[in-house]
Amino acid sequence: MTLTELANPSRFLALAGRILPWLVAATALVLLIGLYQSATAPDDYQQGATVKIMFIHVPNAWLSMFVWGVMSVAALGTLVWRHPLADVAQKAAAPIGAAFTFLALVTGSLWGRPMWGTYWQWDARLTSVLILFLMYLGLMALWRAVDDPSRAARAAAVLTLVGAINIPIIKFSVDWWNTLHQPASVFRMGGSTLDRAFLIPLLVMAVGFTLLFLTLHIAAMRNEILRRRVRTLQMLQASTSAV
Amino acid sequence: MSLGPYATFIVTSYALVTAVVAALIVWVIVDYRRQKARLHDLEASGVVRRSGRSAVDAS
Numbered sequence: 001m002t003l004t005e006l007a008n009p010s011r012f013l014a015l016a017g018r019i020l021p022w023l024v025a026a027t028a029l030v031l032l033i034g035l036y037q038s039a040t041a042p043d044d045y046q047q048g049a050t051v052k053i054m055f056i057h058v059p060n061a062w063l064s065m066f067v068w069g070v071m072s073v074a075a076l077g078t079l080v081w082r083h084p085l086a087d088v089a090q091k092a093a094a095p096i097g098a099a100f101t102f103l104a105l106v107t108g109s110l111w112g113r114p115m116w117g118t119y120w121q122w123d124a125r126l127t128s129v130l131i132l133f134l135m136y137l138g139l140m141a142l143w144r145a146v147d148d149p150s151r152a153a154r155a156a157a158v159l160t161l162v163g164a165i166n167i168p169i170i171k172f173s174v175d176w177w178n179t180l181h182q183p184a185s186v187f188r189m190g191g192s193t194l195d196r197a198f199l200i201p202l203l204v205m206a207v208g209f210t211l212l213f214l215t216l217h218i219a220a221m222r223n224e225i226l227r228r229r230v231r232t233l234q235m236l237q238a239s240t241s242a243v
Numbered sequence: 244m245s246l247g248p249y250a251t252f253i254v255t256s257y258a259l260v261t262a263v264v265a266a267l268i269v270w271v272i273v274d275y276r277r278q279k280a281r282l283h284d285l286e287a288s289g290v291v292r293r294s295g296r297s298a299v300d301a302s
Contacts, residue, residue, distance in 0.1 A: 010296075049247045053256045060260070095270075099263050107256045114249040212264065219271040226278035233285040233292070240290075 007084045009225045016222045023215040031208035037201035044198070053111040055201050059209035061104040064132060065167050067097030067213060071139075072164040075157035085221070087153030088228075090160060091143050092220035096213060098136035105129060116180055124173035125181035128166060135163045149228060 034055070044051035071093050077086025108126070109119045120126065139156055146152035174183045185193045192199055246253050 043247070048249065049245070049253060050249045052246075052253050056256060056260045096267060099267055103260055103263055106259055110252045110256045110259075114252055216267055216271055219275065223271060223274045223278055226275070226282060229292070230278055230281045230285065233282070233290045237285065237288070237290045 009084060009088075012085055013222055013225060016218050020215065020218060020222075023211065023218065027208060027211040027215050030204060030211055034201060034205035034208045037204055041201050042197055047115060050111060050114050051198060053107055054198070055205045057104060057107040057111055058202055059206040060100045060107060061129070062206060063209055063213055064097060064101035064104050064129065065170060066210070067093050067100060068132065068136075068160070068164060068167055070217075071097065071160045072167075075160040078153050078157040079161075085225075087149065087157070088221050088224045089217070090153065090156060091149075092224050093217055094136055094139045094143070096216050096220065098133065098140065100209075100213070101129065101133040101136055105133060112180075121180045123179040123181060124177040125170065125179050128170045128173050132163075132166055132170060135159075135166065139163075149231070 038052055038055040041052065041055070043049050071090050074083075074086045074090035074093070077083035078090065105126075108129075112121070113119045139159055142156050142159060143152050146155060171184075173179060174181055194202065
């Protein structure tokens with residue numbers, strides 16, 4: 001099946017119906033394995049058991065940026081190729097990305113209090129992630145503010161691409177500025193600094209949360225296609241009753 | 244499994260993630276059912292797509 005064929009909403013609905021049960025099962029399985037490994041991981045010699053917060057904080061933080069990346073590709077699809085599913089993908093991803101960003105902020109805060117002695121610090125990493133969260137909310141508000149989905153899609157696509165500038169700022173903030181937040185310890189030059197006892201549960205949880213995003217995103221895209229069909233039929237109903 | 248002196252922070256973190264993920268799952272399920280019900284209602288009132296195919300069905 002080519003990308004052009006998949007761009008047909010009816011074909012996408014049929015495909016979503018077939019793959020969603022498998023994705024749900026895979027997500028549940030990987031997350032259960034990840035949770036078991038997180039629960040049985042040893043305490044860190046400095047952080048003690050609070051290291052367990054890392055297994056949920058880091059996947060959410062990664063996904064907060066990954067989802068914006070997905071939305072940026074979809075925004076290009078809207079503006080450049082006018083792909084029929086691009087703005088559907090973009091709109092459906094925003095609330096999920098906002099939820100992951102919210103969780104990254106709050107779990108980071110709950111991890112920071114015992115480790116740093118504070119819930120919040122206006123350092124470059126924390127502030128740039130807060131800006132990302134506010135941008136997600138702004139994007140969701142924009143979708144709600146404009147009635148016509150195609151007009152809203154173009155405005156949202158421009159905002160998404162402008163907001164994408166924040167992603168490298170978040171990623172490299174710990175290198176460019178002196179921050180309370182620790183520098184990268186998994187994806188870095190010279191390899192991960194994490195011991196395998198922590199790295200494996202972390203990667204399993206990251207795969208599990210990525211599958212969760214994929215599942216929720218496809219389900220939310222299906223809902224958005226149906227919502228647009230409702231809108232089309234309502235307009236058709238209004239036009240026929242007006243004649 | 245002992246969570247040490249900071250158990251509250253760990254348990255709160257996991258509980259919060261569980262709650263938000265559960266809310267997302269409920270949101271997509273409820274929204275799906277709502278859109279399908281609205282489409283059924285519209286089709287039952289005689290409004291059909293230009294193609295003539297059902298808007299609820301996948302194809």
